[in-house]
Amino acid sequence: MKFKGMHKISVLLIILLMATLFTGCSSNKAEQASQTAPKPTTVTVTDMAGRDVVVPAEVKSVALVWGPSTSFVLALGKGDIITGINYKSDFAVKVAPNLANVGSVGKGQADLEALAKVKPDVFIHKATDTKSLDAVQALGIPAIGIVAETPEDLVKATELLGKVLGAEQKATELIAFYNEKNDFAKNLTKDIPADQRKTVIVMGSELGKVAHGEMLQSFLVETAGGINMAKDIQSKEIWPTVGTEQIFAWDPDFIFCEDYTGAAYTIDELKKDSSFANLKAIKNNKIAYIPAHQDLWDFPGVQSSLGTLWMLNQMYPEKYSEADFIKDVNAFYTLAYGTTFDREWLGY
Amino acid sequence: MHSKWLVLSINLFLLAALAVCVVWSMCVGKYPITPLESLQILYANVFGLAAPTDQMAEKVVMGLRLPRILAAVVIGAALSMSGATYQGIFKNPLVSPDFLGVSSGACIGAAIAILMSLSGTGIQIFAFCGGLLAVTITVAIPRLLKSDSNIMLVLSGIIVGGLMGSLLGLLKYIADPETQLASIVYWQMGSLSYVNLPTLGSVMPAIIVSTIIILSMSWWIDVISLGERDAQTLGVNVRRTRNIAILCSTLLTASAVCVAGTIGWLGLVIPHFARMLVGPENTRLLPAAALVGAIFLLLVDTAARTIGSSEMPLSILTGIIGAPFFAWLLYRRRMKLH
Incomplete structure (x- = not known):
């Protein structure tokens, strides 16, 4: 019994040791990166659920499971980087023909494992569904929440997504038109x-x-x-x-x-x-x-x-x-x- | 009468089957990981070694599959034990957490807590109180009518279930459609998609304590199901035993509802199936029912997350399997009687 207890403690100690080693390694890496690379590789944005999200500076893929978010991404001219979508309308496929080959990663709510498989650079979803946003974020996929119920909100959402998807100019033009x-x-x-x-x-x-x-x-x-x-x-x-x-x-x-x-x-x-x-x-x-x-x-x-x-x-x-x-x-x-x-x- | 050894070997077999199902479920899913990789990741994480594969695979196995599998096993076991206990205590094979209104009561408690913007523990306490209130009303109606027939309790369950259904509809009507409604519907539908270890961990104490109490009381429940007078001559405090058993099984159901929402049929059908395997005595029935329930919910949840392009709510699958299965059980029982 005593031996067993000792064993458990030693396993715990090993885990702790490994954990500190790992964090040590990763922070070293981060320091090195900041020294060598002058350009930041990530950007921190505050989404419309009030969460601070770190996203890649250059987003190359995006996944969606909530209908309205599709309109924003398409209008911003980023239909070609969608790698997961809940519903493909004829319109969506017409303006972004690549969508014909893009599969679903959930309807309304994220199918977490399917999303992990697609592994998009960002996931865009409604800000009110914090459960999905947090679960996706826990997978290491940046999850951006947007609100689009009022005209003010939809302008804000366009601005935010323009920033995230690297289409700020386009966002400004669209908002100006609107x-x-x-x-x-x-x-x-x-x-x-x-x-x-x-x-x-x-x-x-x-x-x-x-x-x-x-x-x-x-x-x-x-x-x-x-x-x-x-x-x-x-x-x-x-x-x-x-x-x-x-x-x-x-x-x-x-x-x-x-x-x-x-x-x-x-x-x-x-x-x-x-x-x-x-x-x-x-x-x-x-x-x-x-x-x-x-x-x-x-x-x-x-x-x-x-x-x-x-x-x-x-x-x-x-x-x-x-x-x-x-x-x-x-x-x-x-x-x-x-x-x-x-x-x-x-x-x- | 099943022999002691047969029951033991059935339980050992069920345990082995559960272990196989857990390992299998660990290895399947939409994210492409080979079974070997999954097991390596699991092994590496359990023993604190560095995992051999990519980070995402590790997150999928440890962050998505493992919590879901554990939750399915725990909740499947909890609901079946709860159902078996209700059936024993009420000497009525037709009752279950959903038929007694406990699940919908717990769901209403949770919905009220959501409307009051409570979270975590608050929702759990409300769910438990809701479930307890529902079962109290269900038990009180036959008593008021001075009838202790099986049918009266079932009818009373239907009355309470119907009332709870309407109340839930009312709560949904006044809920904020964007935020609260979605979470109430999630509770009502039953799903393990977003289970994580902290949520599961928060209900574990309640589940473990109730399970221990129910298991240690199973002999008394057996005695009670023989008849109250016999139980009294054997020195069992019928009222106290019954109340504690109801409290514990309600706590089990409410805990299950807190994690996964309402999952129908399981609490009714699984105890019957287990009874076929090991016989009616609760001392034998409860462990077997827990194991069968765990296996059943694990299989159903694995199917829900692997079949189709988007996830299916659990109640759909448990209903499709549970309802015909129950009909078959009734048919089989009738054949035996003849």
């Missing part, structure tokens, strides 16, 4: 009196689910000079259900719908529905899907300025013509991807 177009829309509609502004609801994947005032879709509507009828709905829920009766009571000028593949209704069905036919928006054919066939115009990301411009053109075509809108769309894609896309393909 701010310029938002200001343009606001200025263009600022003199419209409140009673002449178009009233709008943005409807989710089910009838009666609407975007409340805290949601990005509401910001798009208001920036484009519209009034979101559902802006005062108090709910922590995303797409709260207000019911169809409330929508009839609001009877908005415009109904903008989310273009989900699994949506519980289609606009054609609503147009044929005898009770919905009485709605102003349906009578006047002012109901449409927010273009999201390819690029997601109402999703967090700098491309959402196109969502604003699209609404602006829908609501006030006399102030902002279709030709102007097409010009802006092309300007955005030229800036972001160096090319323009077919109108039909983008779905607007």
Whole structure:
């Protein structure tokens, strides 16, 4: 028994000894590196979860498991360094053809072992899921948390990712475009009196689910000079259900719908529905899907300025013509991807 | 009646099978490491030697696979023992942590703690209190109705389970969708994806103490399951024994929920399977159930993390395997009776 105890203590001592040796070695290495290499090989950034993360100065690969983060990386022109992705849209594969061969490293949450296999230089994820971020960081993969719920946050996220991915110039240009177009829309509609502004609801994947005032879709509507009828709905829920009766009571000028593949209704069905036919928006054919066939115009990301411009053109075509809108769309894609896309393909 | 030696050899066989499963599970996963490398890494880390392979492989084996395997073994064993104890104490083969509402009660406790922004120990204490409250209500309903039939307890479990389900829905409704909701859903679904050694370590004292108490009380539980009057003549304090057993098995379930969320079916089915192997006496049943539960959850979790491009929640797999298996057990029992 006594011998056993001794044995345990000696094993513990050996482990301790090894540990000190190892740390000794690594700190020596670090010192040597700092003496010989003039260029820093890593950069420390503070992510939007408030964590200090050390990332390589030159990031050569990035992995994502959260949809909105993809839009940012693609727009920054870094689709070609994505080595793990949760969902590959046609749009993503078109702007970054290498994605056709890139596999999944988890859906919504990181599949840690799959991620370890891909071993990206950075992992970009939503800042609220600190559990994933910490677990990935523990693997030695720098994990960057971003928030993209408000316009201010999505600008910050673009800036941060520009810095991390070595695309600061591009980030600045994209943010400039985003701010310029938002200001343009606001200025263009600022003199419209409140009673002449178009009233709008943005409807989710089910009838009666609407975007409340805290949601990005509401910001798009208001920036484009519209009034979101559902802006005062108090709910922590995303797409709260207000019911169809409330929508009839609001009877908005415009109904903008989310273009989900699994949506519980289609606009054609609503147009044929005898009770919905009485709605102003349906009578006047002012109901449409927010273009999201390819690029997601109402999703967090700098491309959402196109969502604003699209609404602006829908609501006030006399102030902002279709030709102007097409010009802006092309300007955005030229800036972001160096090319323009077919109108039909983008779905607007 | 199974002989003592047969039971011993079955337990030894189960132990060996568990060891094989652990080693096998250590060697499989999405990260490409050869089995030999995995074992080398494990060996090197256990004995404090320098690992021979790359750092990432070491992190995968020691930081991801090892904690998950340990957690699957511990939680599988805890849930099965908890289920076996409930079945013995209530003299009712149809009860289990989930059917008595303990799991959902624990889940609600955890959800309340999450809404109050508590963490770690706070969540554990709330989970335990939630589980205990749920089982107390479940046991109280048949007593109030002055009925001690098996069905009444099961029905009471359904009532409490339903109530807890709605309460959980309410908590999810008022939770912050971005932060709190995700963690509540994670608890509800059951997963070992993000288990780490500190989390597992924090519930280990509770699990070890309850296991020791339950194992040392297993003879008394046997006596109680013979009938209360017999137990009293044999000098067993029925009420105290029962309360301690309920407390311990609730603690086991709550600890399991704290680490992995709610994992269905295991606590119901595994004790039945173990009973087929070693017979109904709890002195024999509890160790065997613990071993079978450990093997079962380890296999299921290994499947969850290796099959498919993204991980599957554990309850899906335990349900798909557990439900038909339970039906088969019932069928087999009926055939025996005839």
